[in-house]
Amino acid sequence: MASSYDNMATVMNAKFKTKASTQQEAQKFQNKHGPKGKGGVGKPAYRFGNFAEDDVTTDKVKWLIDTGDRNWDTAAFQQLETTICDNLSDTGLQVPMKFTVQRGVGQKSKAVVTPVKDATGAIVSYQIDIFCRT
Amino acid sequence: MAYPTAAVLPTSYNLCPPAVGDNGPNYITPVRDQGACNSCTAYAVVAAIEGAISIKNNVTNPTMHLSEDNLFECAGPGCDTDAWYPDEALSFCQSTGITDFAHYPRGSGGCVPAQASWPNTKIAGFTQLQNATDIKNCLTGTGMPASPVVTLLLYYESLRDWPGTNFNKIYKFQENDPHDARIGGHAVCIVGYDDQHQYWICKNSFGTAWGGVFHGFFKIAYGDCYIDSYRMYGVVV
Numbered sequence: 001m002a003s004s005y006d007n008m009a010t011v012m013n014a015k016f017k018t019k020a021s022t023q024q025e026a027q028k029f030q031n032k033h034g035p036k037g038k039g040g041v042g043k044p045a046y047r048f049g050n051f052a053e054d055d056v057t058t059d060k061v062k063w064l065i066d067t068g069d070r071n072w073d074t075a076a077f078q079q080l081e082t083t084i085c086d087n088l089s090d091t092g093l094q095v096p097m098k099f100t101v102q103r104g105v106g107q108k109s110k111a112v113v114t115p116v117k118d119a120t121g122a123i124v125s126y127q128i129d130i131f132c133r134t
Numbered sequence: 135m136a137y138p139t140a141a142v143l144p145t146s147y148n149l150c151p152p153a154v155g156d157n158g159p160n161y162i163t164p165v166r167d168q169g170a171c172n173s174c175t176a177y178a179v180v181a182a183i184e185g186a187i188s189i190k191n192n193v194t195n196p197t198m199h200l201s202e203d204n205l206f207e208c209a210g211p212g213c214d215t216d217a218w219y220p221d222e223a224l225s226f227c228q229s230t231g232i233t234d235f236a237h238y239p240r241g242s243g244g245c246v247p248a249q250a251s252w253p254n255t256k257i258a259g260f261t262q263l264q265n266a267t268d269i270k271n272c273l274t275g276t277g278m279p280a281s282p283v284v285t286l287l288l289y290y291e292s293l294r295d296w297p298g299t300n301f302n303k304i305y306k307f308q309e310n311d312p313h314d315a316r317i318g319g320h321a322v323c324i325v326g327y328d329d330q331h332q333y334w335i336c337k338n339s340f341g342t343a344w345g346g347v348f349h350g351f352f353k354i355a356y357g358d359c360y361i362d363s364y365r366m367y368g369v370v371v
Contacts, residue, residue: 043207046318061319063363064288066217070172107214 004056004063005132009099011055014095016097025116025125028107029088037085051088071133073108083126096125101132138224141277142272147149148326149185149282153351154335155301161188162282162325165350167341168175169240169269171213175255177339178321179223179369180232183257185282185325186371187274200255201238207238209233210246220284220321224260227369230286231256264368266356269334270327270366281368290319304333306355324361325351332356 016022029051032043039045049067057061069077086092114127140154149156163184168177175361176250180202188196199238210227211218233252242306263269269283270276287293291313296305307314333353342349354361 049316061288061360063284063288064316065319068289068316070289070318 004059004066005101005130007058008052008056008063009101009130012052012097012099015055017074018096019094022096023094026088026090026092030090033085035090037089046081046085048077048084052086060100071109075086075111076110076112079113080128080130081115083128084121093123095123098125098127100129101125103131103132106131141273143276144268144293146327147171147270147274148333148335149273150337150351152326153325153337153348154353155347159194160286161185161194161196161200162337163188165337165342166202166339168202168339170312171206172215172218173202173206173213174339175218175220175284175321176202176210178337179227180205181323181337181339182282182367182369183255183371184228184282185323186257186280186369189280190371195256199235200232202273203240203242204238204246205250207242213263213365217319220286220365221260221262224257224284224369227255227257228259229256235242238271241324254310257371259371261368261370261371263368266349266362268368269324269362269366273324273326278368279370281296282325283369284321284367284369285336285361286319286321286365287354287361289317291315291317291358293352296345296352298348298352301347304331304353305348305353322361324366329352334361343366351368 015025029037033046034043035039037046047065053060053064087094110131112129115123116125117125118124135142148161150160150161157290166177180200184196184200190241202355205223205226209223228354231254233248237252238246272278272281272283274280290307293305294322312355323337325337333355336352338344338350340350340351344350345352356362
């Protein structure tokens with residue numbers, strides 16, 4: 001299961017490396033999923049995996065199967081989706097996100113989202129550590 | 135062995151007409167319930183094997199029941215998984231084989247070694263299909279032995295909760311709530327198609343109480359949820 005995540009972490013980290021590149025991706029996100037990522041008017045709501053599906057070249061369906069919520073710890077999954085969705089929405093911070101992937105830690109995948117703050121306490125990026133299931 | 139070929143495939147074909155309210159010979163075994171375990175691959179593969187045997191032997195309304203638990207418990211990756219692809223299950227059925235449900239019922243509690251006295255069913259092989267035309271060829275036995283088709287699809291909450299309120303209903307993800315959650319993957323068995331209305335007929339493994347009037351079967355639009363473009367297999371018995 002981890003292999004499709006490994007590939008995507010590399011792709012995502014390039015896209016969300018800087019504030020400017022994240023703002024560019026946020027615009028694409030809003031075009032695909034609406035300004036708040038909630039869908040509507042012919043646009044599907046954002047679900048984890050869907051925004052990245054266009055970047056998958058080897059096995060898009062496997063990526064979408066792997067990122068289905070059956071495979072995830074429910075609370076961690078919701079936090080992950082909410083963080084990404086809020087960050088990339090039109091009123092979001094649109095700050096960089098760095099993904100790491102670790103393999104085989106349990107029956108359900110988990111993610112730990114850590115806001116990285118500056119000296120003033122403002123969030124300047126997110127560290128997102130994904131722990132794939134066995 | 136030579137199989138019949140056809141210049142033009144029939145515009146509709148159904149190995150289980152009663153599933154959609156039609157009359158005609160039925161080569162598909164009854165719908166079963168996989169329960170809480172993510173064992174859909176075993177159920178889809180067994181459904182295809184049983185169907186292929188029934189077609190080959192020209193047995194209608196078949197009652198044979200091979201053991202899904204034998205396949206899943208002895209070859210599968212465990213109950214709480216979403217990653218068992220059909221080729222692995224089919225390979226086990228080809229190399230080792232499975233017994234019937236009477237000898238290996240539900241709830242055996244882990245893999246029970248096969249005994250010499252048990253009947254054993256092996257398949258001669260399986261074929262990965264490339265596209266919708268291949269699926270139709272397989273169902274109709276055109277250029278290859280006839281068989282129901284094991285397939286994988288993207289599985290959404292809207293299919294899990296699909297009501298199947300009348301025989302004209304065709305499941306199509308894009309027409310459902312855009313907030314529809316993607317659960318993961320799901321294996322089912324394709325048993326028929328209709329070109330005029332652009333749908334596949336599938337046997338599911340959620341029991342006969344699921345799917346409304348279809349009692350465990352469903353119609354799904356061509357191309358929906360990658361059902362006819364990702365991993366499709368016919369079996370040779």
